[in-house]
Amino acid sequence: xxxxxxxxxxxxxxxxxxxxxxxxxxxxxxxxxxxxxxxxxxxxxxxxxxxxxxxxxxxxxxxxxxxxxxxxxxxxxxxxxxxxxxxxxxxxxxxxxxxxxxxxxxxxxxxxxxxxxxxxxxxxxxxxxxxxxxxxxxxxxxxxxxxxxxxxxxxxxxxxxxxxxx
Numbered sequence: 001x002x003x004x005x006x007x008x009x010x011x012x013x014x015x016x017x018x019x020x021x022x023x024x025x026x027x028x029x030x031x032x033x034x035x036x037x038x039x040x041x042x043x044x045x046x047x048x049x050x051x052x053x054x055x056x057x058x059x060x061x062x063x064x065x066x067x068x069x070x071x072x073x074x075x076x077x078x079x080x081x082x083x084x085x086x087x088x089x090x091x092x093x094x095x096x097x098x099x100x101x102x103x104x105x106x107x108x109x110x111x112x113x114x115x116x117x118x119x120x121x122x123x124x125x126x127x128x129x130x131x132x133x134x135x136x137x138x139x140x141x142x143x144x145x146x147x148x149x150x151x152x153x154x155x156x157x158x159x160x161x162x163x164x165x166x
Contacts, residue, residue, distance in 0.1 A: 047157040048073040050128060050150060055165055061137030062165045064148060068130040069159065075106075075126055078159070079151040080117060082136055085144045089115045094153065098126030114139030142166060 014022075048069035056063040075093050082089045091108045098104050102124035108117040118135040121127070136146070146166040150159040 045155055046071060047152045047155045048128075048159055050159045052148075052160070052163050052165075053130065057166070058135065058137070060139065060141045061135060062142075062146065063133055063135045064163075064165055065131055065133040066128060069128050073128045073152065073159065075119065075121060075128060077153050078128070079153055080119075080134065081149040081151065082115070082117075082165075083147045083149070083162075084115075084138070084142045087113070089113075089117075091117050092153070093119065098124065100124055100126075136165070 048071040050069040050073070051067045053065040053067045056065075075098065076096060078093050080091045080093070089111050093106070096106050096119075098106075098121060102122060104121040104124040104126070106119045106121075108119070110116045115136065115138045118137075120133050120135070121129070122131050123129050134148070136142075145164060148163045148165050149161050151157070152159045
């Protein structure tokens, strides 16, 4: 049996104007997708660095003053970690409401082992600035070496890693 292909003479193709508009639209969408893939949707964010300005021994603990970070950093974007005798104590400041009065103090809830943290923002603006300090105290005092790490939560990287406090 032989197949015969009939050529239809009554059908029309898409008009040249519509075809051009569709090609341009597809090209624009592909370019946008490539742009987002190559450059990233939210851009890049750098982790600011901060150093210890001074360390002071206080009753049952330590006070650590900080330098200004290399770029603007807010206290709510910081997780503070203190390591003593193999135990890590961590405080996340994301829910702290800074009022704008100077100086602004925040006392973190004490850990079950009696370690407390006091954060003092001298400017009261909620941003880390030169001279802002942290006070760590422990019932009975700390034993052995004490190290401090500040993590910048938007990037998950350390602003200051393993700085020796005592």
